Amino acid sequence: MKSLYRATLAALSLFVLGSCEKYVDIKTQGQLVPGTMENYRYLLNSTTNWESAPAISDMASDDLEILDGSAQQQSLANNDYYGYYKRAYQWDDVIYPIENQYYKDDNWTRMYHSIAYANTVIAEVPNASDGTAQEKAALIAEAKIHRASAYLMLVNTYAKPYNQGSASTDLGVPLVLEPTTEQSLERGTVQRAYETILADIEAALPALPTTQEYATLPSKASAYGLLARTYLYMNRYTEAATAADQALAINSQLIDLTSIAELTATSYPQRFFNPEILLSKVPVNGISAYTPTAFRLSADLEALFNDSDQRYNLFTVPGDIISSWDVYEGRYYYLDYIMDEGRNVGPTVPEMLLIKAEAEARNNQPAAAMTLVNQLRASRILPSGQVNLTASSANDALLKVVQERRREFMFRMLRWWDMRRLKDDPLFQKTYTRTVGGQTFTLAPNSNRYVFRIPQYEINLSPEIEQNP
Incomplete structure (x- = not known):
């Protein structure tokens, strides 16, 4: 990773000095002065530097099912380029084998790229030749939110789920907090990773604007949303609910899906302007259309949906729309293809409502939990369906909240994270099985395969990085 980080820093130097192609595209060369605030503003506006999120989480989750023997399964079996897809789906020990032609893990690489960009902004903006202290603090705050988001995604991909009893000894991820290649890349602990994430969010909050024009730019609403998500995956439900409330106090907008007859690029808002998105993040490797x-x-x-649920009606399609081959039976997720853009996996207004609902259920307040769930469902379920749900107990409410999370966040990264955090809970504990090419693969609650192994390519570059078991 030292080599990767060094290359990223070199590219950043070109950007800040005004000689990289993207920089020239934004303004005619020579119109900007190196080291000025405008350089860093343009860097923060370059969405491709900041939006990356893991894709392999969706492939490992139980949202996905590939029929064994189908054309889809056979195509993946014979496609080396998409080998990572099949291996993640099978929960293989190694997703990116070093002997493979495609041995680099874009999930890992792109998030550390974002961290490198963030570190440059955080370190260099204080020395910019112009700008007020307040303006500088605002840019640094945006970079810290992006860095916190990247580390939250990394630790929930390449480290064990947070457990208060073992977080101080469980291996985390390398914490690169300075724009230098001379620091140790030894893995800290899960506890240290979460402490770093929380510290970045708390430090950023005072200087952030309340809202931003585009969902790609961090704001106070983004920060509170990310804080709520972080606390949820630390099992700190009361604090998660408090942060969710703070996010909702700024933005509680829901898109009324029941008013949309057909999903088109004009009937549903583009990601940058989607009012539900608190901070846009997009899985690497593009749109899932092929x-x-x-x-x-x-x-x-699919059994969790019915034909009154607009998430099912609008965001999924029959297989014959995916392919003219009859063997593509079943239902397929299609939102990102229709919108011609990556699907958001960042914090949203619906996520805040369901975090609050889960906290209420865990606090033995099933009615309050269902009120929040039903607030969301009112914008998702047609009047012909059952809009309002009820719960007979706190456990029943918790089950219904988690089911609603599955419906709302299908193929949005969070299902895999939820499987990880809930795997030891008797209410949700399950052994998963999949059959691929006639071979059965099993994911038990105590399996190490809930943690993706760090790509061997990165360990070869930086041998001090300890591999996951």
Whole structure:
């Protein structure tokens, strides 16, 4: 990773000095002065530097089901480029084998790229030749939110789920907090990673604007949303609910899906302007339109929907729309293809409502939990369906909240994270099985395969990085 980080820093130097192609595209060369605030503003506006999120989480989750023997399965079996897709789906020990032609893990690489960009802004903006202290603090705050988001995604991909009893000894991820290649890349602990994430968010909050024009730019609403998500995955439900409330106090907008007859690029807002998105993040490797990589809904996910749920009606399609081949039966996720843009996996208004609902259920307040769930469902379920749900107990409410999370966040990264954090809870504990090419793969609650192994390529570059078991 030292080599990767060094290359990223070199590219950043070119950007800040005004000689990289993207920089020239934004303004005619020579119109900007190196080291000025405008350089860093342009860097923060370059969405491709900041939006990256893991894609392999969706491939490992139980949202997805590939029928064994289908054209989709056979196409993946014979496609080396998409080998990572099949291996993640099978929960293989190694997703990016070093002997493979495609041995680099874009999930890891792109998030550390974002961290490198963030570190440059945080370190260099204080020495910018212009700008007020307040303006500088605002840019640094944006970079810290992006860095916190990247580390939250990294630790929930390449480290064990947070457990208060073992977080101080469980291996985390390398914490690169300075724009230098001379620091140690030894893995800290999960506890240290979460402490770093929380510290960045708390430090950023005072200087952030309340809202931003585009969902790609961090704001106070983004920060509170990210804080709520972080506390949820630390099992600190009361604090998660408090942060969710703070986010909702700024933005509680929901898109009324029941008023949309057909999903088109004009009937549904583009990601940058989507009022529900608190901070836009997009899985790497583009849109899931090519049939081998299309996301086919698993049988148990599809069973959670009915024809009154607009998330099902608008965001999924029959297989014959994915492919003219009859073998593409079932239902496929299609939102990102229709919108011609990556699907958001960053914090949203619906996520805040469901975080609050989960906290209420865990606090033995099932009615309050269902009120929040139903607030969301009112904008999702047609009047012909059952809009309002009820719960007979706190456990029943918790089950219904988690089911609603599955419906709302299908193929949005969070299902895999939820499987990880809930795997030891008797209410949700389950052993998963998949059959690929006639071979059965199993994911038990105590399996190490809930943690993706760090790509061997990165360990070869930086041998001090300890591999996951």
